[in-house]
Amino acid sequence: MNFELNILGCGSAKPTRRHQPSAQILNVRGKYFMIDCGEGAQTQMQMMGLSMANVGHIFISHNHGDHVFGLPGLIGTMDLLGRTAELHIHGPQQVGQLIDFLLRTYYADITYRVIFHPVDPSLHALVYEDRSITVHSIPLEHRVPSVGYLFREKPLLPHIRREMIDAFQIPFSQINNIKAGASWTTEDGTVIPHERLTTPAAPPRSYAYCSDTVYLPQLREILHGVTLLYHEATYLHERALRAEQTRHSTAIQAAMQARDAEVGQLCIGHFSATVKDESLLLQEAQSIFPNTVLAREGLVISI
Amino acid sequence: MNFELNILGCGSAKPTRRHQPSAQILNVRGKYFMIDCGEGAQTQMQMMGLSMANVGHIFISHNHGDHVFGLPGLIGTMDLLGRTAELHIHGPQQVGQLIDFLLRTYYADITYRVIFHPVDPSLHALVYEDRSITVHSIPLEHRVPSVGYLFREKPLLPHIRREMIDAFQIPFSQINNIKAGASWTTEDGTVIPHERLTTPAAPPRSYAYCSDTVYLPQLREILHGVTLLYHEATYLHERALRAEQTRHSTAIQAAMQARDAEVGQLCIGHFSATVKDESLLLQEAQSIFPNTVLAREGLVISI
Numbered sequence: 001m002n003f004e005l006n007i008l009g010c011g012s013a014k015p016t017r018r019h020q021p022s023a024q025i026l027n028v029r030g031k032y033f034m035i036d037c038g039e040g041a042q043t044q045m046q047m048m049g050l051s052m053a054n055v056g057h058i059f060i061s062h063n064h065g066d067h068v069f070g071l072p073g074l075i076g077t078m079d080l081l082g083r084t085a086e087l088h089i090h091g092p093q094q095v096g097q098l099i100d101f102l103l104r105t106y107y108a109d110i111t112y113r114v115i116f117h118p119v120d121p122s123l124h125a126l127v128y129e130d131r132s133i134t135v136h137s138i139p140l141e142h143r144v145p146s147v148g149y150l151f152r153e154k155p156l157l158p159h160i161r162r163e164m165i166d167a168f169q170i171p172f173s174q175i176n177n178i179k180a181g182a183s184w185t186t187e188d189g190t191v192i193p194h195e196r197l198t199t200p201a202a203p204p205r206s207y208a209y210c211s212d213t214v215y216l217p218q219l220r221e222i223l224h225g226v227t228l229l230y231h232e233a234t235y236l237h238e239r240a241l242r243a244e245q246t247r248h249s250t251a252i253q254a255a256m257q258a259r260d261a262e263v264g265q266l267c268i269g270h271f272s273a274t275v276k277d278e279s280l281l282l283q284e285a286q287s288i289f290p291n292t293v294l295a296r297e298g299l300v301i302s303i
Numbered sequence: 304m305n306f307e308l309n310i311l312g313c314g315s316a317k318p319t320r321r322h323q324p325s326a327q328i329l330n331v332r333g334k335y336f337m338i339d340c341g342e343g344a345q346t347q348m349q350m351m352g353l354s355m356a357n358v359g360h361i362f363i364s365h366n367h368g369d370h371v372f373g374l375p376g377l378i379g380t381m382d383l384l385g386r387t388a389e390l391h392i393h394g395p396q397q398v399g400q401l402i403d404f405l406l407r408t409y410y411a412d413i414t415y416r417v418i419f420h421p422v423d424p425s426l427h428a429l430v431y432e433d434r435s436i437t438v439h440s441i442p443l444e445h446r447v448p449s450v451g452y453l454f455r456e457k458p459l460l461p462h463i464r465r466e467m468i469d470a471f472q473i474p475f476s477q478i479n480n481i482k483a484g485a486s487w488t489t490e491d492g493t494v495i496p497h498e499r500l501t502t503p504a505a506p507p508r509s510y511a512y513c514s515d516t517v518y519l520p521q522l523r524e525i526l527h528g529v530t531l532l533y534h535e536a537t538y539l540h541e542r543a544l545r546a547e548q549t550r551h552s553t554a555i556q557a558a559m560q561a562r563d564a565e566v567g568q569l570c571i572g573h574f575s576a577t578v579k580d581e582s583l584l585l586q587e588a589q590s591i592f593p594n595t596v597l598a599r600e601g602l603v604i605s606i
Binding site: 039043 | 349350368380
C-alpha cells in the first residue's frame with residue numbers, strides 16, 4: 001500500500017533556477033497530505049500528475065513566505081475545480097492570519113470550507129488521526145515558531161493463512177477475531193495459537209519532516225527509528241556559523257540527527273541558493289549517515 | 304532602443320501544465336515595468352534572465368489571484384536581494400489591501416519601501432510619467448474593478464545632420480536649440496530651416512495591455528494606432544456567451560478591437576484552461592486581424 005513522499009519543492013527562501021520553495025505531498029493510500037506550500041506548489045502538483053482533489057489536510061511548518069505563499073493560489077484553484085470537501089490546514093497560529101485574510105478578501109464565496117487548526121509548536125502532540133495514520137507535531141526551533149510533523153502508519157492486522165483456516169475448518173465469522181489476536185480451539189480442545197493461523201503484517205512505516213530548524217539533538221527520541229526522515233540541510237559545514245545565526249541546519253547536522261535517531265533513510269533539502277553544487281551537501285551528509293539522498297523537484301520516495 | 308515585451312505568463316485562473324498566470328515585463332531602455340504578477344512570476348523572470356532589481360513599478364490590472372499572487376513572494380525576494388530602491392505598485396484600490404496585509408504581516412522589517420498608488424479604473428488618466436514614457440490607465444470592465452495600461456514613448460528629438468552643422472559652421476551651443484525645433488540664420492541672413500538641419504526621430508512606440516475585460520468597442524479611440532496591443536482572448540467564439548457571463552473576451556473580439564483601433568500588431572493571451580488547442584484562437588483572431596500572435600511563456604516581442 002502506498003506510503004510515498006513526493007517532493008514538489010526543496011529550495012529555500014531565495015529562489016533559484018534549480019529549485020522551487022518547500023512543498024511536499026505524502027501519499028498515504030491515495031490520501032494526500034500536503035506538507036508546506038511554497039509558491040508554485042499547485043503547478044508542481046500538476047507537473048507530477050497529483051490531483052488537488054486528493055488533498056484533505058495541509059500541514060504547515062512555519063509562517064515564512066517560502067513555506068506558505070502557494071496557499072493563496074491553491075485555495076482558489078480548488079474552488080475553481082468545484083471542490084466541496086472541507087480543507088483542513090494545520091500550522092502555528094501565525095499561519096491563521098494568512099488564511100483569515102484570504103478567506104475574508106478573496107474567498108468569501110468559495111464552494112467549500114477551509115478550516116484552520118492551530119498547532120502548538122512547543123509540543124510533541126497528536127495533531128491528526130484517521131483509520132490508517134497518526135500525525136504528531138515535532139517541536140522545532142527557527143527564527144519564528146516552527147513545527148515538524150511525524151506521520152506514522154497504524155499497525156496493520158496480520159494476514160490470515162488461508163490454508164490453516166481450511167485445515168482446521170474455522171468458520172468465516174471467526175476470521176476477524178483471529179486477525180485481532182484470538183487463538184482457535186478445535187472440537188477436541190486443542191488450542192491452535194494465533195501465530196500459526198496468521199503471518200505478521202508489514203511493520204508500520206513512518207515519515208518525519210523537520211524544516212526549518214536548527215540542529216536539535218533532543219529530537220533523537222521523537223525521531224527514533226522513523227523509516228524516512230526529511231531534514232533541512234540549508235548549508236554546507238563551512239557555513240555552520242551562518243546556519244546557527246539564521247536558525248538553520250547543515251548537512252552534517254541533518255546526518256547526525258539521522259544517525260543518532262537510527263532512522264532508516266535520510267532525505268536532505270531546503271538548499272540555500274548559495275550552495276551551487278548540492279553533491280557536496282550529499283557527500284558531507286553521507287560521511288556521517290550513508291543512506292542519505294538529495295531531495296529534488298519531482299522526486300518520489302516509496303517509504 | 305529597447306521597447307520590448309516579455310511574457311512571463313499568459314494563462315487564466317485555472318492553472319494548466321501549459322501556462323503560468325498573467326505576468327509581463329515591459330522593458331523600456333532597461334527599465335522594467337511589470338504588468339500583473341501572477342503566482343510564479345519571479346520564477347519566470349529568473350528563467351528568462353530578467354533581473355528583479357530593474358523593476359521599479361508594477362501595474363496591476365485587478366485584484367484576482369491569478370494577477371496578484373506572485374506579489375507576496377516577489378516582495379520578499381527583492382528584500383533578500385538587498386533592495387534599497389522604492390518599489391511602486393499601481394492598481395485598483397482593492398489591491399492595496401493585499402499590499403497592506405503583506406507589509407504588516409510578513410514585511411514589517413524589509414530593507415526598502417513599497418508604495419501603493421491606487422488607480423481609478425473608471426478613468427483614462429495619466430498614472431505614471433518619466434523622461435521617456437507616459438503610462439495611462441484604460442478603463443476595462445470585468446467582474447471586479449479592472450484597468451488596462453497604455454505605455455507611450457515620448458516623442459524623441461530629431462537627429463542632427465552632422466554634415467549640415469559642419470557646412471554652416473553652426474556652433475555646438477546651438478545644437479540643442481536646433482534639436483528642439485529652431486532654424487539657423489547664417490551671417491548673410493539666410494535662414495536654414497530646421498528640417499534641413501535634422502532627420503526625424505523614429506516615431507514613438509506604444510503598448511497597450513487589456514486584461515481582464517469584456518469586449519469594449521468604446522476603447523477604439525484610446526487604443527487607436529498603438530504599436531502593440533495585448534488583449535485577453537480567454538475563449539473561442541463558440542463560447543461567446545460564457546465570455547459575456549464571466550466578463551471576458553473571445554479571440555474574435557480581441558481581433559475586432561485591434562482592427563477597429565488600427566493597431567500595428569495584436570498579441571492575444573489569458574487563455575482559458577478549457578481551450579486545448581490555442582491555434583484555433585489564433586485562427587479566429589487572424590480571420591479578423593491578420594497581424595496577430597499567440598502569447599506564450601518566454602515570448603519576447605520587440606515593439
